[in-house]
Amino acid sequence: MQERWTAVDRYLTDLVVREDSALVAALEASEAAGLPAIAVSPPQGKLLSLLVRACQARRVLEIGTLGGYSTIWLARGLPADGHLTTLELSPAHAAVATKNLERAGLAAMVRVRVGPAAETLRRLREEGAPPFDVVFIDADKTGYPEYLALVMELVHKGSVVIADNVVRDGAVADPASADANVQAVRRYHEAVAANPRLSATVLQTVGSKGYDGLSFTMVVA
């Protein structure tokens, strides 16, 4: 099935999503720098962009930058005076992303912050950062439960929190899974479900990145 999922993603990307040269260049530069090919797919990226627009977001937080491919999509959903903060552990990844964002003409509205995301999230709180309207969680999966807890102090009623890779080839439904990423993602879903401030859904997805899923959570109180 993977071949067909990839072919359909290609068809839909060319017809409906329409990646431009800055996005293609970001992937090419990421590959040339030896970054893993784990960015969101073009249809997923466009969804992030449209969600930012639909929310009329002015402030976006991303956890897990890689080469900035999803960052470009998210930032493009913002108005000209919008701002995006993206958190990345690896200085090498952050350097690739910074170049990609410059090429895309987005350097002025994006700040890449290097370090362990949990530390940077704590620092954002200490700095009294204004709340974020949209948050995209896509870093190390074992960190997801902690990231959600920290993000809850950086959002407002109406904010939307999206998390990538939350179905994991279907393994998420296996309580006995020995995979630490699966167990962490299960803790993430449980924390969302148990939080009365949150209302959520999860969509299973197939495509060029295989079988996985996206979590959508709104802060409703």
Ligand code: SAH
């Ligand atoms: N959002 C990107 C893909 C992110 S891949 C896109 O779709 O284009 C996950 C990224 O999270 C990697 O770059 C990895 O270095 C980073 N990461 C891993 N552990 C982290 C941590 N503890 N804090 C911040 N970033 C981390």
Ligand code: DHB
């Ligand atoms: C991996 C990380 C991702 O964010 C993703 O979308 C796919 C794979 C990974 O770490 O393998």
Ligand code: MG
């Ligand atoms: Mg991901």
